[in-house]
Amino acid sequence: xxxxxxxxxxxxxxxxxxxxxxxxxxxxxxxxxxxxxxxxxxxxxxxxxxxxxxxxxxxxxxxxxxxxxxxxxxxxxxxxxxxxxxxxxxxxxxxxxxxxxxxxxxx
Amino acid sequence: xxxxxxxxxxxxxxxxxxxxxxxxxxxxxxxxxxxxxxxxxxxxxxxxxxxxxxxxxxxxxxxxxxxxxxxxxxxxxxxxxxxxxxxxxxxxxxxxxxxxxxxxxxxxxxxxxxxxxxxxxxxxxxxxxxxxxxxxxxxxxxxxxxxxxxxxxxxxxxxxxxxxxxxxxxxxxxxxxxxx
Numbered sequence: 001x002x003x004x005x006x007x008x009x010x011x012x013x014x015x016x017x018x019x020x021x022x023x024x025x026x027x028x029x030x031x032x033x034x035x036x037x038x039x040x041x042x043x044x045x046x047x048x049x050x051x052x053x054x055x056x057x058x059x060x061x062x063x064x065x066x067x068x069x070x071x072x073x074x075x076x077x078x079x080x081x082x083x084x085x086x087x088x089x090x091x092x093x094x095x096x097x098x099x100x101x102x103x104x105x106x107x
Numbered sequence: 108x109x110x111x112x113x114x115x116x117x118x119x120x121x122x123x124x125x126x127x128x129x130x131x132x133x134x135x136x137x138x139x140x141x142x143x144x145x146x147x148x149x150x151x152x153x154x155x156x157x158x159x160x161x162x163x164x165x166x167x168x169x170x171x172x173x174x175x176x177x178x179x180x181x182x183x184x185x186x187x188x189x190x191x192x193x194x195x196x197x198x199x200x201x202x203x204x205x206x207x208x209x210x211x212x213x214x215x216x217x218x219x220x221x222x223x224x225x226x227x228x229x230x231x232x233x234x235x236x237x238x239x240x241x242x243x244x245x246x247x248x249x250x251x252x253x254x255x256x257x258x259x260x261x262x263x264x265x266x267x268x269x270x271x272x273x274x275x276x277x278x279x280x281x282x283x284x285x286x287x
Contacts, residue, residue: 024134042164043134047127048171072130 006087009041010049014058014076014084021062021075024050050074058083108158109136115162118169120176135161205255212251216244 006014009031016022016030024046032040041049053059058080062073076084112135116128142157 024130025137028134028138040160042160042168043131043138044161044164044166044168046134047131048168051123051127051172071133 005090008035009039009045010053011084011087012039013041013046013049013053014080014087017059017074017076018081018084021073023071023073027074053080108139112161112165115165115169118166120169120172122176123172209248209252212248 012031012034013027015034016027022030024043028041028043028046050059054061054074057077059074060077062075109132113128113132116124116131119128138157138161142154145153
């Protein structure tokens with residue numbers, strides 16, 4: 001996980017917990033919603049990605065106090081947020097270049 | 108289905124299962140309840156798709172985690188370069204060294220053949236052949252290389268087994284201080 005670009009599932013997982021800490025089920029639902037149903041993660045894929053992100057220090061565990069079930073939630077670490085920002089900047093640049101190239105071809 | 112899911116969770120390495128197993132089963136339960144309520148328990152395909160996705164995800168995830176545990180790398184085992192823990196990688200110079208050895212062996216055999224053919228034999232019928240009649244170059248080379256690779260693999264397997272046993276950690280232990 002030390003290099004960009006990120007895979008789409010990982011990017012969506014990070015975006016999902018960028019605003020607020022979320023637990024596993026909530027992340028799955030949010031990823032599906034963000035991708036408009038295009039990306040549906042299985043629990044195996046989700047927890048594989050979460051394990052790697054935790055090991056690399058991009059995310060951390062967060063105990064939900066409000067939840068009666070005491071479920072584990074996950075949130076971004078400062079390093080994870082910085083890397084996500086870098087990826088967003090990279091994608092923005094790529095989208096800009098793509099727009100320009102497509103527009104030029106259309107002329 | 109939850110029982111089957113828990114059974115399949117056993118395919119994961121123990122460490123992963125202990126850390127995430129319960130959480131994964133909880134999330135699976137929630138998803139299953141949601142699928143049931145959405146389909147009303149009537150429609151077959153949405154439920155089948157859900158179970159298929161979950162079980163396929165579990166199997167591929169377990170395979171990935173095991174390959175990672177063995178290779179010590181997050182790269183997918185079959186699709187990428189075979190990486191091992193750094194202390195168990197073959198040195199980069201190995202192929203070059205083996206190529207040099209191979210060239211040396213070929214040259215030596217060629218030289219020996221040339222010497223044999225140019226040697227003035229006074230009594231050719233009394234001199235035994237240098238090589239047995241069935242000896243041919245390529246099968247012999249194959250045998251030599253297979254033996255070398257087998258020895259290397261056995262050596263690597265021994266080192267790997269020692270690493271897995273945690274033996275290397277003995278060197279990290281602090282020395283025992285004896286009281287005087």
